[in-house]
Amino acid sequence: DGVLLSELPRPCRMMLLVNPQSGKGQALILYNNHIQRMLNEAGVIHTLVxxxxxxxxxxxxxxxxLSQWDALVIMSGDGLLYEVINGLLERSDWEEAIRTPLGILPGGSGNALAASVHHYSGASPVSSEELLVSCGFLLCKGLVSRMDLVSIHLSSSPRLFSFLSLAWGFVADVDIESEKYRHVGAARFTVGTLVRLASLRVYKGKLAYLPATKQHNNQEGLRNNTTGHCNNQASSLTPAPVLCRPSRDSSCNNTFHNSCHSNNSLKVRRSESTPSRSATKAPAGPPDSLLVPLDQPLPANWVVVPEEDFVxxxxxxxxxxxxxxxxxxDAALNDGVIHLFYVRAGISRTALLRxxxxxxxxxHLATNCQHLVHTKVRALRLEPYSPKGIITVDGEVVEYGPLQAEVHGGLSRLITG
Ligand code: ADP
Ligand code: MG
Structure with missing residues (x-):
């Protein structure tokens, strides 16, 4: 599905950004030991930054x-690529800039995209330095594919872009709490998971999404409000979206109703009932055609998850x-889909560990766990009820509170080999 686009020119001019502090703090040593010679032999002229x-x-x-570079390559964890992608989309020439081929070499403790690229290549799973060598070879091959990005609106921060994940609850807490185990490398997530299991808790909030169906693409999903199909078990049980329910917790000010939406979010006139492409254009990056401002009711074709207690x-x-x-x-680099998972409250520690x-x-999807739900969506909205907590985007902490997201299929380019 990662539709092949092009091949890097030879010789190729690469900016190689290395975060010396990432992972166990050995990215430069790993570069010297594994990457430098490989790139030189492949005719990749690279400037180390x-x-x-x-x-x-x-x-x-x-x-x-950017005319100086054929590719921007990140040797770090996912956090550094997150910075690079957002930097590119903050440019006034973002449309051109985001087409710059990007590359990833695992040098951090969270190397999820590198592991994904290796997985897409069809090779059997490896880790640590073997993963680095594999990604080095794929980089040298220089084949470029499209990669989906997801735009994320938070209540008051500027819109941001994500290439990997959006997490709330158990996974977000583990990701951030485990930063202190960075010295153990990728094992930090295992350690963090075990620690968090001991203090397992419930996270309350409202989750809603726009299902991805074969029948409609991004635009059709909007125009055809009444025929929005739902392809998951939960949706068939779902009542019409609850539009104006007061917050359960009177001390909580994080409801959709009173949230003040981002300056960067698309402004749609209040009288309009469906999102509109004529909405004022955000300063940089593509417009979000599936989203209405966070303080407005969800479009009619969205599904509201009936549960409000999550793990x-x-x-x-x-x-x-x-x-x-x-x-x-089953995720692919460029499937234009957000794979949404949630775990309902009530799951035992043992089942969650399993x-x-x-x-x-x-x-995990084959374990038939009754508490785990998986569905494919194009957009989602989350309203946590608790006033404090952790939300992560690509493993980085972002502003806590209501948020919404929309996928932009194939917006960026990634060297996948
Ligand atoms: P890891 O997987 O080890 O967390 P990341 O790539 O996610 O690696 O990097 C973690 C953070 O380090 C990122 O937010 C990045 O901005 C930051 N960073 C980059 N360079 C440096 C540096 N020289 N010193 C400290 N932090 C840095
Ligand atoms: Mg990180």
Whole structure:
């Protein structure tokens, strides 16, 4: 599905951004030991750029003369690529800039995209330095594919773009709490999962989504409001979207009704009942044609999840959540779909642990766990009820509160070999 687009030119001019602090702090050593010679032999002229601090890469790609580069390659965890993608989409020439081929070499502790690229190549699972060598070879082959991105609106921060995941609840908490186990590398997620299991809790909120169906693409889904099909078990039981329900917790100010939507979000006149393409254009990046502002009722063809008690919500657009977590086995680089998973409250610790163990081989969906729901969507909205908590985008913490997201199929380019 990662429709092959082109091949990198030879010789190829690559900017290689290395975060020396990523993972166990050995990215530069890994570069010297495994990557430098490989790239030279493949005729890849690369300029090493060592990042000095958070947002350094983001600022650099925002200002860079992109005509100098055939590719921007990240050697770090997923966090550095997240910066680069957002930097590219903040440019006034974003439409051109986001077509720059990107590459990923696993140098961090969260190397989910690298693991996904390796998985898409059809090779059997590997980890650590073997994964690095595999990704090095794929990079040298230089074949470029399209990659989906997801735009995410938070209540008051500017819109941001995501290439991997959006998490709330158990997974988000583990991701952030496990930062302190960074020195153990990719095993930090296993350690974090075990620690979090001991203090397993319920997360309350409202989740809604626009189902992805074969019948409609991004635009048709909007025009054809009454025929929005639902292809999951939950949706057939779902009542019409609850549009104006007061918050359960009076101390909570995170409801959709009173949330103040992002300055960057598309403004749709209040009298309009469906989203409109004529909405004011956001400063950079493509418009979100499926979303209405966060403080407005959901479009009629959206599905509201009946449960409001969750253990986790995880939206994935690539196969791997971590090197050894095949969370979305049927996800492809460019399928134009968000793979939405949620786990309902009531699951036992043992059952949840079993799910994560099965996820190493992508077998969690086959365990027939009654608490796990998987559905494919094009857009989603989440309204957490608790005033505090953690939400992560591509493994990075973002503003906590109501949010919504929409997939943009094939918006970026990735070197997949
Ligand atoms: P890891 O998987 O180990 O977390 P990431 O690529 O996710 O690796 O990087 C973690 C964070 O480190 C990112 O938010 C990035 O902005 C930041 N960063 C980049 N360069 C540096 C640096 N020189 N020192 C500290 N942090 C940095
Ligand atoms: Mg990270």
């Amino acid at each position: 060592i990042t000095e601090r958070q947002n350094h890469a983001r600022e650099m790609v925002k200002e860079a003369d 986790l919500m995880l939206a994935m657009y690539q196969s791997h959540l971590a090197e050894d977590l095949l969370a979305a086995p 799910l994560f163990l099965a996820m190493e081989k992508g077998a």
